[in-house]
Amino acid sequence: MARTVGDYVLERLRDWGVEHVFGYPGDGINGIIAALGRADDRPRFVQSRHEEMSAFEAVGYAKFGGRVGVCLATSGPGAIHLLNGLYDAKLDHVPVVAIVGQTARSAIGGSYQQEVDLPSLFKDVASAYVQMATVPAQLPNLIDRALRIALAERAPTCVIIPSDLQEEQYEPPAHAFKHVPSSAPGHTRPVTRAPxxxxxxxxxxxxxxxxxxxxxxxxxxxxxxxxxxxxxxxxxxxxxxxxxxxxxxxxxxxxxxxxxxxxxxxxxxxxxxxxxxxxxxxxxxxxxxxxxxxxxxxxxxxxxxxxxxxxxxxxxxxxxxxxxxxxxxxxxxxxxxxxxxxxxxxxNVRRWWNTVERQAQVDADPVNPMRLFWELSQRLPDNAMITADSGSAANWYARDLRFRGDMRGTLSGTLATMGNGVPYAIGAKFAHPNRPAIALVGDGAMQMNGLAELITIQRYHRRWSDPRLVVAVLHNNDLNQVTWELRAMGGSPKFTESQELPDVPYAAFARSLGLEGIEVDKPEAIGPAWERALTCGRPAVLDVRVDPDIPPIPPHAEFEQLKDVAEAIVKGDPDAWGVARKGMATKAQELLSRRR
Known part of the structure; x- marks a missing residue:
């Protein structure tokens, strides 16, 4: 069988050393999917549950692996779903290449099914480089430039390939007018130094x-x-x-x-x-x-x-x-x-860590979230890869978690999007299958997409030489970060209709998939739960019932922030008593530590 454009795209990715492509199939990329079947799954196709997760997994792979992440999506809705993950890559300066299908060239401009103006759609997020192929001879240059620019600019790039073009016979560029050749794959970052x-x-x-x-x-x-x-x-x-x-x-x-x-x-x-x-x-x-x-x-x-x-x-x-x-x-x-x-x-640093330990011991109903992170710090493997989702988990990750050795950690730093924690960890595991990964996520993010990606973890974890991927869910049935932002930034009480979440049995869902599922509803169980999750020999979910009234207010909170919280309580916050009592108890530990 003659080599198709789809075959060539995969061949060129292999030449660049691309080992994984994170994606979801669709008829707009049938030519590439068929080529993957003929290529004995090289590069390996990693099927997420949603294209946004494919993009996040590519970002996590690039962040932890130090290599370019590649994601693949069909035309129309599939391409649109990639955008949030690609914006995460853009704002955090991460090299990611999106390969996207498009409707057949003969139908473009005819309001055909799933036809979207993809060059315009990706113009901002992939501003470093976005191009659509129209003839086979373009492909070497387009694929090479997308990878090279992503690495050089530390940014997402995009190549759009119409569905009919993917199935055409590949023809390389000729030594001819208006044909653009390409060069050997590879990118070496220049070493620069100030004058x-x-x-x-x-x-x-x-x-x-x-x-x-x-x-x-x-x-x-x-x-x-x-x-x-x-x-x-x-x-x-x-x-x-x-x-x-x-x-x-x-x-x-x-x-x-x-x-x-x-x-x-x-x-x-x-x-x-x-x-x-x-x-x-x-x-x-x-x-x-x-x-x-x-x-x-x-x-x-x-x-x-x-x-x-x-x-x-x-x-x-x-x-x-x-x-x-x-x-x-x-x-x-x-x-x-x-x-x-x-x-x-x-x-000051010694006093701070004393404060963190004291705050982690403050009584809560039922579990103080800071204790979850404090207990983890003592048990983290020296080569652990840690991801945190946006929300209150990011507060405890930033302030309370102590890194040492060769630990790596990241989150959505600039976009601060929800839903990145679990797919980041999946991407990290494909980058380093011999290292343990830990995702720290709120229940809002877990319901948004983390539950679905547990299915992805179940599907692929046997390919990892170290199967440990622990997802710790801060289960409080509250969109906690926004609840506290309402109180601290505007003096508004918690609005129950927008902030409360349905109660979901996260550990039970994990067990239904064949993963380890561990419920934690008392503080003395936290340490043993971490030890069990890190030694059980398979991916695990810690379903931890944490107290939503423990404040993620920074220790250097300004007077206006404290005043706004007080106003929210006075205005009738439904959790007023718990917020006031536990907030004072938490702040008191800092004052006691400084006096000592």
């Missing part, structure tokens, strides 16, 4: 400071050793943006943890009191959590010059790879002899 004069200027700023703070984001992930060396020389404390949580381990005494609304008190104090700020690989947008304007001199390092100087008035702007630029900077830094600032930072 020497800018590095020297940055060193002068950092050497002049006596209270240095470092903020790292995901762009510093490959510069762990260099960041640690700069912190030691300057006596700095290091705070982490949400996507940079796994850049440095939390057992370093000067790492203050997350910053921002989901951040820790020592990070807040670090930014409040520092006189010098070094930002490495972060585009953290909430400038109100950075030092007051004029109170600190600042230096920024970022590989993308478009992101420089956007969030804080920086004096030295170093465009270049974080590790390379820091290596050039280190010999110019003078060791800090006065370590009083470092001792202050480390004292």
């Amino acid at each position: 020497e004069e800018e590095v020297a200027r940055a060193a002068d700023v950092l050497n002049a400071g006596s209270k240095v703070a470092i903020l790292v984001g995901q762009g510093a992930r490959g510069a762990r050793r260099e960041v640690m060396e700069v912190a030691e020389i300057t006596g700095a404390g290091v705070a982490k943006a949400l996507l940079g949580k796994d850049v440095l381990p939390d057992d370093l005494p000067y790492v203050t943890g997350a910053i921002g609304l989901l951040g820790t008190r020592p990070s807040y104090e670090l930014m409040r009191d520092c006189d010098t700020l070094l930002i490495v690989g972060s585009n953290f947008p909430y400038s109100q959590y950075l030092p007051e304007y004029g109170s600190a001199r600042a230096v920024q390092i970022d590989v993308d010059g478009r992101m420089i100087g956007m969030r804080y008035p920086t004096e030295a702007n170093l465009v270049g790879d974080a590790a390379e630029t820091l290596r050039a900077l280190i010999p110019l830094l003078r060791p800090r002899k006065d370590r009083s600032w470092r001792r202050t930072v480390e004292g």
